[in-house]
Amino acid sequence: MGRPRRPILSREGIFAAALALVDEDGSEALTVTRLARRLGVQAASLYNHVSGREEIVEGVRDLVVAEMDVDALDxxxxxxxxxxxxxxxxxxxARHPNTAKLLSTxxxxSPATLAMYERAVALLERAGWPSDQVVTVFTAIESFAIGSALDLAAPGVMIDPSSQELPLLSGALKDAPPARAMAxxxxxxxALVHGLDERLRQLC
Structure with missing residues (x-):
């Protein structure tokens, strides 16, 4: 049998290509037209598998969440x-920094993300967190992790005081650990987890 005349599409392949597109060109590049071009098909062909850009974004979200240790929440x-x-x-x-803006706005x-949050809520309620606090708690963790991921993706020299006389800052930067963002x-x-622990003790 000869090769198919048209590329074979699948939802999984569409989502993987969308993630690769965002990784390479940024979140603004994710349009149905550009994604179809990347896959070698007409935009209309994608609509046989997905309803539109919103569903594609959620497919990208599922792929990013699949790289997280969701089992840790148990x-x-x-x-x-x-x-x-x-x-x-x-x-x-950190592996997909260009998705941060896309997925945060x-x-x-996405089913995978909602299932992850369900497990996060279960963890926090088992620990004794009041139900009106649990979303705030896991959102605080998420916000910190996403911000830190963007810091990891920053240029090697993020703070450059060389054009000014700033001896204290210059000295602190010189003494900072090589893996500044991770440290x-x-x-x-x-500090965040300790603060949350103290907060729960106060609530109880």
Missing amino acids: GEPWQEALAVWARSYLAAF TTIR AFELGLA
């Missing part, structure tokens, strides 16, 4: 479970 104690999840969250967005409907993440994560 662990105990809750403080360590959140820390493990946060590190995997950071790692996923669109309504979440900052671990310090902030420890």
